[in-house]
Amino acid sequence: MLVSELPFEKINADFSDSGLCFKTGIFNIAVTSNIPAVTRHIRHFYSHYDCNNETDFIDLHVEVKAVGGYRRFYRPQVSFSFDGYEPFIPLPINQAPAMFEWGLNWCIANTAHHYLIIHSAIIEKDGYGLILPGTPGSGKSTLCAALVNKGWRLLSDEMALLSLADGLIYPAPRPVSLKNKSIQIIKDFAPDAVFGEVMIDTLKGDIAHMLAPQSALAEQTTAVKPAFLVFPHYKDNAEKKLIGLPKSRALMTLAEHAFNFNILGKQGFDSMSNMIENVECYDFTYADLVTALEGIDSLIK
Amino acid sequence: MSKIKICNWGGDESVVYNIEFGDMHLLSSFNAELLALMQKQTVQSLLIEKVSVTHGIERQEAESYLNSLRIEYKKINLLD
Numbered sequence: 001m002l003v004s005e006l007p008f009e010k011i012n013a014d015f016s017d018s019g020l021c022f023k024t025g026i027f028n029i030a031v032t033s034n035i036p037a038v039t040r041h042i043r044h045f046y047s048h049y050d051c052n053n054e055t056d057f058i059d060l061h062v063e064v065k066a067v068g069g070y071r072r073f074y075r076p077q078v079s080f081s082f083d084g085y086e087p088f089i090p091l092p093i094n095q096a097p098a099m100f101e102w103g104l105n106w107c108i109a110n111t112a113h114h115y116l117i118i119h120s121a122i123i124e125k126d127g128y129g130l131i132l133p134g135t136p137g138s139g140k141s142t143l144c145a146a147l148v149n150k151g152w153r154l155l156s157d158e159m160a161l162l163s164l165a166d167g168l169i170y171p172a173p174r175p176v177s178l179k180n181k182s183i184q185i186i187k188d189f190a191p192d193a194v195f196g197e198v199m200i201d202t203l204k205g206d207i208a209h210m211l212a213p214q215s216a217l218a219e220q221t222t223a224v225k226p227a228f229l230v231f232p233h234y235k236d237n238a239e240k241k242l243i244g245l246p247k248s249r250a251l252m253t254l255a256e257h258a259f260n261f262n263i264l265g266k267q268g269f270d271s272m273s274n275m276i277e278n279v280e281c282y283d284f285t286y287a288d289l290v291t292a293l294e295g296i297d298s299l300i301k
Numbered sequence: 302m303s304k305i306k307i308c309n310w311g312g313d314e315s316v317v318y319n320i321e322f323g324d325m326h327l328l329s330s331f332n333a334e335l336l337a338l339m340q341k342q343t344v345q346s347l348l349i350e351k352v353s354v355t356h357g358i359e360r361q362e363a364e365s366y367l368n369s370l371r372i373e374y375k376k377i378n379l380l381d
Contacts, residue, residue: 246310246312246313246314247308247310247312248308248309248310248312248314248315248316248327249314249327251308251316251325252316252325252327255325262323265320265323266306266318266320269306269318269320269325270306273306273308273316273318276308276310277308277310
């Protein structure tokens with residue numbers, strides 16, 4: 001059953017009781033919240049996700065709630081908790097949906113240690129997995145959003161989950177988070193893409209989420225073999241350049257993007273070096289999405 | 302058991318991973334090869350010969366190069 005098929009009263013009851021439960025890729029999530037913007041966000045972005053069965057083990061039980069006390073009358077805030085632990089200081093309440101998404105990212109990055117977790121977008125086409133690691137300003141999410149609107153399948157715009165057991169990357173598709181100018185760029189580039197409200201002036205600037213395409217949900221249990229590792233670099237007016245990167249350099253750089261590389265120790269190194277061994281590595285400079293897509297699509301031709 | 306892993310994909314540079322400390326180093330592939338030989342307790346005269354031939358330098362200069370390298374490797378815990 002999909003979240004959208006649940007009766008409205010049941011959804012509301014779950015939000016305030018044991019949590020609304022749904023699956024995203026390999027994770028079973030339960031969310032409780034008393035904030036209308038969060039429940040709206042989840043109904044909007046997660047309505048086509050499968051509900052959990054009652055017997056399913058819940059991996060992440062999170063709560064997003066309005067902070068009490070006198071402060072709520074003049075500066076309402078939101079807190080995020082995971083199994084009762086609050087990893088962040090409260091934020092202004094207008095950032096509640098963003099805090100939910102950031103919080104889920106934090107939970108996955110800090111608990112899913114049977115995967116090497118790389119801060120990157122991960123997409124797939126014709127069986128080829130493409131990893132796009134991201135440093136701020138690299139355009140990772142913008143490029144990912146553009147590609148998944150032009151035939152690539154979204155596994156995640158935020159983290160690649162490389163299995164320590166089989167070397168495949170497992171999906172956890174969720175809304176794509178876009179910032180500042182990227183929001184309008186993608187709205188112009190992909191007019192059919194579905195967006196939520198823009199949250200103004202958050203910790204990361206203006207934020208809007210883009211609905212994960214249907215293809216991502218249809219294959220959200222299908223893992224992918226990584227084939228390409230591309231470090232994107234957005235530069236105004238730059239000429240498109242796709243340059244092969246020595247694997248040793250790629251490994252050193254990629255390790256900086258792994259959330260749990262140090263926690264996993266040798267197991268993490270072995271997984272990453274095995275993956276690097278089997279992928280083509282590139283530095284990719286681009287200035288606009290049309291030529292960027294040509295460059296990325298040329299990899300699989 | 303070796304405390305390092307060396308990854309080389311045929312390029313000029315290799316990645317050395319220190320299993321004990323969890324840190325990584327990007328070395329020239331030649332220096333990484335020397336490190337592997339030092340780890341295996343290869344006799345100094347063979348190492349000197351290798352450096353001397355590869356870099357086209359005198360044996361004395363090669364020995365000095367190796368000693369400096371050994372000190373650096375010890376500093377970053379790649380050698381005991």
